[in-house]
Amino acid sequence: MSLKGARERRVHTGGIELCVAELGDPAHPTVVLIHGYPDSKEVWAEVAERLADRFHVVLYDVRGHGRSSAPKPLRGGFTLEKLTDDFLAVADAVSPDRPVHLVGHDWGSVQSWEFVTVQRTEGRIASFTSISGPSLDHFGHWLKKRLTRPTPRRVAQFLGQxxxxxxxxxxxxxVLPELAWRGPLGKRWPSMVRRAEGLPRDGYPTASLPEDAAHGAWLYRDNVRSRLSRPRTDAYAQVPVQLITPTRDDFLSERLFDDLSGWVPELTRRTLPAKHWVPRTRPDQVSTWIADFTLAQEKAISTPGGRASVTPETTRATRATRATRATRATRRKAMSQKPYTERFGGQLVLVTGAASGIGRATAFAFAEAGARIVAVDRDAEGAERTAELSRLIGAPDAWAEVVDVSDAEAMEKLAVRVAAEYGVVDILINNAGIGLSGPFLKTTPQEWKDVLDVNLWGVIHGCRLFGRQMAERGQGGHIVNIASAAAYQPSKSLPAYSTSKAAVLMLSECLRAELSQQDIGVSAICPGFVHTNITSTARFAGVDEAEQQRLRERSTRWYGLRNYPPERVAEAVLRATLRNEAVVPVTPEARGAQLLSRFAPGVLRRIARLEPPL
Known part of the structure; x- marks a missing residue:
């Protein structure tokens, strides 16, 4: 594969020649992309092309890889100190007057951590985005902490990594790794990594892979043992850092970065439900985050007064000041939000029925966790308001889409449009629903159809269309279907509504079994009486319009007295997604009904004879 429209130059440093490629306007901010092992610069091709319209994008083959020459002898030729020399030579050649924004993946990130923590690069780097590659110094301290102060959890983390x-x-x-890479492993690696990671068939890896991998073995031999055993104590980041962590990485545990805030004063954390090679599998999301972070740092640099330099002393002072100013309540809130912001930050979440109630509350909860939101509803004004408020709350982006979920053709078009304009959905919330109360014998076929079209077919359309996109992407995802306690609590006055929600519950269980093979979780959320506007729009079978209005007002008053807020349901949705829970009863009455359905179904049958508020 090739980098379309790239300009190439050769940079000489330390007796070797580096192959450097450039895209975009050199007058724009410079972003340097550094590849990992056993890759070449072409691993960044998709990301580079997406960034080139706004940035001066620079890629280079690390020494001994691609079309860069290898040091002679190989032993001692790949130390972090020499890799730093290479980076500085490239930075001076492509951006002599302005600091560059650094992005590294895998070993490109490992060496970049060295660049942003050593004194001789001060002033040459504006920001750093780290993907799937820890600092060897931070890793060394992480290991020592778990060996010298072991707890059951730390021992498990140590053994897991x-x-x-x-x-x-x-x-x-x-010798053995070189023989393997130049022999059978080098031939089989492309198909192996495609199957394991879900990589597209597009000519990657390049033909230089066997030699790249053989040379790159010295990255590990020259650095890993020495740095892990004697990690630097001054490895503090001098610039803002964005950490992108794939949650399904087969090579790195998320726990490796637990102590990172002690080394990085300005840290932004993002996670992706993906495997290791995200520059190839998730170029849209990766390039969006790189662009947003880079532009934010450019804006900070251009602000009068600029950004103060960072030292270990200022790092500790800043942390102490923040800790002093924070109240206990603020700290508790920050800790409670941390799993959500780290897991959902930047992910694409689509919520149906998002104009009000549980849908709007759920959109807001994910927005507060830093997710990008697609608010879907047939109420255009309500959907737009949800998107607008989501951006104010914290969503990097939020969009409104108007669609009737019961319309199969409209949902097909929505799925195509969302994938093309925003990307493949990471989390789908099928929330749209309508209420219908009344005896079975008074419920008309049209009323049955209306309820099933929205409550069941709307869920089916969403799961089928967006679930298929998740499966085809091959990087997992999560589907949340809003069912109801009525799914397992029978009622003589809710036959249509209860039937639709029971079907959603069973659909969710079946999908959970099927989609687990694609790493896609499915959760069914079962609220009870929640104070939303469903009561004001619900229909009652077999009564005239005046009685309809009276019953709606009665139900609304009853639900208002119950006053269980939709935000509590939204919290349950986030928790279920984070933990991949199967069935989640939310309210006390929903949990009680679930227990009775298992251990005392006869009691539920007697309760079913009572008149519910809806």
Whole structure:
């Protein structure tokens, strides 16, 4: 594969020649993309093309990779100090007068951590985006903490990362890795990594892979053992850092970054429900985050007064000041939100029925966690208001889409439009629903159709269309279907509504079994009596319009007295998504009904004879 429209130059440093490619206008801010092992710069092709219209994008083959020459001898030629020399030579050649924004993946991130923490690069880097590659110094301190102060959790983390690092041990063996890469492993690697990671068939990896991998083994031999055993104590980041963590990475545990805030004064964390090679599998999301972070740092730099330099002393002082100013309530809130912001930040969440009630509250909850929101509803004004408020709350982006979920053709068009304009949905919330109360014998076929079209077919359309996109992407995802306690609590006055919600519950269970093979979780949320506007729009079978209005007002008053807010349901949705819970009864009455359905179904049948408020 090639980098379309790239301009190439050669940069000489330390007796080697680096192949450097550039895209975009050199007058724009410079973004330097550094590849990992066993890659070449072409791993960034999709990301680079997306960034080139707004940035001066620079990629180079690390020494010994792609079309850059290898040091002679190889031993000692790949130390972090020499890799830093290479970076500075490239930065001076492509952006001599302005600091560059650094982005690294895998070993590109490992070496970039060195660049942003050593004194001799001060003033040459404006920001750093780290993807799937820790600082060896931070990793060394992480290991020492778990060995010298063990707890059951720390021991488990140590053993877990040790198992993921199996390849590091093999690369320390002399000669054998080189023979494997130049032999059968080099031939089979492209198909192996495509199957394991879901990579597209587009000519990646390049033909230089066997030699790249053989040379790159010295990255590990020259650095890993020495740095992990004697990590630097001054490895503080001098610039703002954005950390992008794939949650399904087979090589790195998320726990490796638990202590990172102590080393990085200005840290932004993002997670992706993806595997290791996100520059290839998720270029849209990765390029969006890089662009947003880079532009934010450019704006900060251009602000009068600029940004003060960062030292270990200022880092500790800043942290102490923040801790002093924070109240206990603020700290508790920050800790409670942390799992959500780290897990959902930047993910694309689509919510149906988002104009009000549980849908709007759920959109807001994900927005507060930093997710991008697609608010879907047939109420155009309400959907737009939800999107607008989501952006104010914290969503990086939020869009409104107007559609009737019961319309199969309209939902097909929505799925195509969302994928094309915003990307594949990471989390789908099928929330849209309508209420219908009244005896079975008084419920007309049209009323049955109306309820099933929205409450059941709307969910089916969403799961089928967006679930298929998740499966085809091959990077997992999550589907949340809003059912109801009525799914397992029978009622003589809710036959149509209860039937539709029971079907949603069983659909969710079936989908959970099927889609687990694609790493897609499915949760069914079962609220009870929640104070939303469903009571003001619900229909009552077999009564005239005047009686309709009277019954709506009665139900609204009853639900108002119950006063269970939709925000509590939204919290349950986030928690279920985070934990991949199967069935979640939310309110006390929903939990009680679930217990009775298992252990005392006869009691539920007697309760079913009572008149409910809806």
């Amino acid at each position: 040790g198992a993921r690092s199996w390849y590091v041990y093999l690369l320390q063996i002399p």
